[in-house]
Amino acid sequence: MQQQLVQLVAAATQEASGVSTRAEMEAFKARVVGPNGSLTQVMKGLATLSKEDRPVVGKLINEAKKAVEELLATLQVKIEESEIAGALGAPLDSTLPSPDAPAGSLHPLSRTREKILSTLRKLGFTVAEGPEVETEWHCFDALNTPADHPARDMQDTLYLPKSFRSADAPRKGEEAILLRTHTSSVQVRTMLSRKPPFRIVAPGRCFRRDAVDATHSANFHQVEGLWIDRNVTLADLRGVLDFFVKETFGPEAEIRLRPSFFPFTEPSFEMDLRSPNLGRLSNRWLEIMGCGLVDPKVLELCGLDPNEWSGLAFGLGLERIAMLVHGIDDIRLFYNNDTRFLRQFA
Ligand code: FA5
Secondary structure (H helix, E strand, O other), X not given: OHHHHHHHHHHHHHHHOOXXXXXXXXXXXXXXXXXXXXXXXXXHHHHHOOOOHHHHHHHHHXXXXXXXXXXXXXXXXXXXXXXXXXXXXXXXXXXXXXXOOOOOOOOHHHHHHHHHHHHHHXXXXXXXXXXXXXXXXXXXXXXXOOOOOHHHOOOOOOEOOOOOOOOOOOOOOOOOEEEOOOOHHHHHHHHHHOOOOXXXXXXXXXXXXXXXXXXXXXXXXXXXXXXXXXXXXXXHHHHHHHHHHHHHHOOOOEEEEEEEEEOOEEEEEEEEEEOOOOHHHOOOOEEEEEEEEEOHHHHHHOOOOOOOOEEEEEEEEHHHHHHHHHOOOOHHHHOOOOHHHHHHHO
């Protein structure tokens, strides 16, 4: 019987090599494992064997059955592939992208960020980055923000446990570590690490303990601009901001610098924008960013001689710009990942 089984598997293997269609495979299957198939007949003979021979032959039958099942599985794959190739008119290429996956598109915040960066690149600004986990010194002290300034209050700043330290944070005593509240910390890092003159633009995430509403989020994005050179003036600031606003909101857009206060700029301004292209907000003055000339104290704290160097700086909220450009009235829509919202910007 062992000999019979070996021959049976050999014959089945030989026969399988000639099978090329689904109908031929079904017929082959019936001839071997169907009710009257060759292997089924051998299995029926098992009952006639002695009690001693049965386990030995049973094992051989199982092995033959397994070999036939493998032949059938291989045939199944071969036939499916040839059927697909027939339908496609070409061999199957499983590395091709699925036709069902629609192309994605940039998130409206990424799109707005790219537009802002490309506008500022035209004016010679290059992109700079800094850590989101920042030291208190980079976020506040170096920006002339004394320890009792409200911006450092535990109420609106997210401090991290003392045990947590960012990889490049200087290990100075007990200095507090926090999630940066603005991208102005990148100004400090750039002044400390680069030799002027330079113009940088720093996009990135910021974190504040602000109550979330239609215009505020605890995690939002800013874009910071810094230009350090000799004899940088308010005329340069106005020129940069006017160009930025016209590129972003159209050539009719106007700007207004309204005196304000930031500890790290002197003089400081809120920049307002007015444009006829803003739907229901058209022709109204809208506050969109803080700006000013870099305070000489900040230059000094960052190792630059204020008698030689001067600078301008500005910082805007990315969400605020994207909301104005697209007429979006709730900041939370940016973070919900609802594809019905996102698809409108594809
Ligand atoms: C600052 O953060 C200054 N560092 C900006 C600056 C840079 C001034 C350089 C001068 C020179 P302010 O706190 O106003 O300023 O924030 C700037 C912008 O960030 C705001 O106009 C607003 O659009 C955005 N912003 C602030 N807090 C939130 C928030 N919780 N959610 C969304 N956007 C916010």
